[in-house]
Amino acid sequence: MPTETFYNLPKAKQEAVINAAVAEFARSPYDQASLTKIVAEADIAKGSMYQYFDNKRELYLYILNMAYAEKKRFLQGVFDEEDDFFATLKRYYRRSYLFAREYPLYHRIITHYWDFCAEFEEEIKASRELRANEFISMLEAAVAKGQANPGIDKDAAFFVYHSVGKELIENFLELSEDDQEKHLKFIDQVLDVLALGLQTRKE
Amino acid sequence: MPTETFYNLPKAKQEAVINAAVAEFARSPYDQASLTKIVAEADIAKGSMYQYFDNKRELYLYILNMAYAEKKRFLQGVFDEEDDFFATLKRYYRRSYLFAREYPLYHRIITHYWDFCAEFEEEIKASRELRANEFISMLEAAVAKGQANPGIDKDAAFFVYHSVGKELIENFLELSEDDQEKHLKFIDQVLDVLALGLQTRKE
DNA sequence: TCCCGATGTGACCACCCGGTCACATTTCTA
DNA sequence: TAGAAATGTGACCGGGTGGTCACATCGGGA
Numbered sequence: 001m002p003t004e005t006f007y008n009l010p011k012a013k014q015e016a017v018i019n020a021a022v023a024e025f026a027r028s029p030y031d032q033a034s035l036t037k038i039v040a041e042a043d044i045a046k047g048s049m050y051q052y053f054d055n056k057r058e059l060y061l062y063i064l065n066m067a068y069a070e071k072k073r074f075l076q077g078v079f080d081e082e083d084d085f086f087a088t089l090k091r092y093y094r095r096s097y098l099f100a101r102e103y104p105l106y107h108r109i110i111t112h113y114w115d116f117c118a119e120f121e122e123e124i125k126a127s128r129e130l131r132a133n134e135f136i137s138m139l140e141a142a143v144a145k146g147q148a149n150p151g152i153d154k155d156a157a158f159f160v161y162h163s164v165g166k167e168l169i170e171n172f173l174e175l176s177e178d179d180q181e182k183h184l185k186f187i188d189q190v191l192d193v194l195a196l197g198l199q200t201r202k203e
Numbered sequence: 204m205p206t207e208t209f210y211n212l213p214k215a216k217q218e219a220v221i222n223a224a225v226a227e228f229a230r231s232p233y234d235q236a237s238l239t240k241i242v243a244e245a246d247i248a249k250g251s252m253y254q255y256f257d258n259k260r261e262l263y264l265y266i267l268n269m270a271y272a273e274k275k276r277f278l279q280g281v282f283d284e285e286d287d288f289f290a291t292l293k294r295y296y297r298r299s300y301l302f303a304r305e306y307p308l309y310h311r312i313i314t315h316y317w318d319f320c321a322e323f324e325e326e327i328k329a330s331r332e333l334r335a336n337e338f339i340s341m342l343e344a345a346v347a348k349g350q351a352n353p354g355i356d357k358d359a360a361f362f363v364y365h366s367v368g369k370e371l372i373e374n375f376l377e378l379s380e381d382d383q384e385k386h387l388k389f390i391d392q393v394l395d396v397l398a399l400g401l402q403t404r405k406e
Numbered sequence: 407t408c409c410c411g412a413t414g415t416g417a418c419c420a421c422c423c424g425g426t427c428a429c430a431t432t433t434c435t436a
Numbered sequence: 437t438a439g440a441a442a443t444g445t446g447a448c449c450g451g452g453t454g455g456t457c458a459c460a461t462c463g464g465g466a
Contacts, residue, residue, distance in 0.1 A: 005442080005443070008442095008443095031235075032234075034422085034423070034424090035423080035424060035425085036422080036423070036424080044444080044445090045444060045445040045446060046424090046425080046426095046445085046446070047425095047426080047427080047443095047444070047445055047446070048443080048444055048445070050424095050425070050426080051442095051443065051444080055424080055425075056424065056425090085401075086401075086402065115318070139401070142401075146403060147402070147403060148401050148402065148403060149399060149400070149401055149402065149403050149404060150403075151399075152395065152396055152399065152401060153392040153395070153396070155389075155392075156389065156392035156393045156395065156396050157396050157401060159367075159370070159371075159389075159393055159396075160363075160367055160393055160396045160397060162370070163366045163367045163369070163370035163371070164362075164363055164366045164367060166366070166370070167362070167365070167366035167369070167370075168362075168366070186356075186358075186359065186362075189355075189356040189358075189359035190359045190362055190363055192355065192356070192359065193355055193356070193359050193360050193362075193363045193397075193400075194363060194396075194397075194400065194401060195400050195401055195402040196352060196354075196355065196400040196402055197352070197396075197397065197398050197399040197400025197401075197402075198288075198289075198342070198345075198351050198352055198355060198360060198397060198398055198400075199289065199350065199351065199352065199398040199399055199400075200349060200350060200351060200352050200353075201352060201404060208412080208413070211412095211413095237452085237453070237454095238453080238454060238455085239452085239453070239454080247414080247415090248414060248415040248416060249415085249416070249454090249455080249456095250413095250414070250415055250416070250455095250456080250457080251413080251414055251415070253454095253455070253456080254412095254413065254414080258454075258455075259454065259455090
């Protein structure tokens with residue numbers, strides 16, 4: 001929700017503001033990010049910023065939504081193919097990894113958002129709820145097709161996938177540029193653990 | 204590492220300082236916790252605090268170690284019984300849950316510590332490494348005994364258990380007082396997902 | 407009783423933050 | 437070109453932080 005004024009700005013200035021904000025919110029989570037540093041980096045006066053956005057929160061939400069929009073576009077179609085449940089999950093996490101590689105700043109902004117609880121707590125809970133429902137209905141479909149173990153507790157299963165997915169995605173940050181294949185393989189192995197379980201299989 | 208002076212303090216005053224610090228570090232992670240509020244709560248002058256501890260960091264580490272020592276004592280013997288690998292894990296998480304229930308402030312201090320990255324980053328990595336080694340050797344023993352699937356990647360397995368365990372323990376905070384049995388059951392179900400896997404078993 | 411070291415104190419320092427506002431400057435319009 | 441509307445500006449505000457230091461107070465041995 002930027003102001004009219006912001007949209008009327010010359011493109012270069014707009015981008016300077018956006019880039020500075022993206023950099024800062026990627027560097028630090030919301031409450032530790034500094035508006036003062038953003039305006040300094042964008043080379044505008046602090047008062048100007050308040051002509052473009054009502055306050056820090058609005059600026060943050062604008063940037064956050066940008067990042068999410070880009071990720072959504074990047075992940076488009078991941079859930080479309082109606083193949084194996086486990087293949088879909090692998091596709092999802094592999095693609096998320098590639099997003100983090102391609103847009104590291106957006107990726108950091110998003111992970112910071114998930115980590116930060118105090119503000120945005122309700123929003124985070126709500127979107128977690130959404131994901132849970134999506135996951136569980138996918139899981140039920142997999143059970144119906146005989147792919148997934150029907151004896152498993154659905155909520156517990158979501159809890160497990162959510163936890164592992166969160167950690168997996170957060171750790172993308174620390175991975176080095178090379179060894180891309182190695183990381184994709186690790187993702188597969190992690191998902192194998194989830195699919196097969198640790199306990200001995202007698203098949 | 205408190206000062207000599209701190210140890211010479213009358214017990215009541217010592218405890219007032221400790222209790223105030225525990226409360227504040229449970230309320231907020233290290234960098235957001237306020238020394239000013241601690242000294243106000245403990246009813247001492249700020250200058251006095253600096254006669255007891257060199258700085259905020261030292262006070263924090265002292266309190267953190269207290270919390271960890273208590274948890275270690277509480278979890279004593281969990282890994283001693285040489286029964287099933289999966290039974291041991293269940294015992295571990297159940298007991299952790301009971302710790303969180305019994306010492307909620309210590310529990311919050313510890314989870315805040317794990318969440319907070321900027322400072323203490325190396326320490327956290329080091330202790331994660333330790334856990335990884337312990338887990339992997341336990342897992343190898345389980346494989347040798349025919350309990351665990353030998354085909355699984357060990358590092359991936361640790362990654363999964365670490366992620367889920369972290370999230371499981373963090374979520375203890377939000378659980379209501381009653382329904383203790385329900386929570387213990389949920390822990391079991393989550394560990395069942397990890398042991399059995401989601402994919403259909405044909406046995 | 408005197409004195410000296412140990413301990414207690416809170417005003418104060420430098421530094422940060424998000425946000426404001428009176429004023430300067432630019433841009434558009436009549 | 438005059439004047440109004442939109443935009444730019446940065447000193448400043450109140451509030452927060454961790455940490456310091458000159459001074460006050462206390463306790464116990466000579």
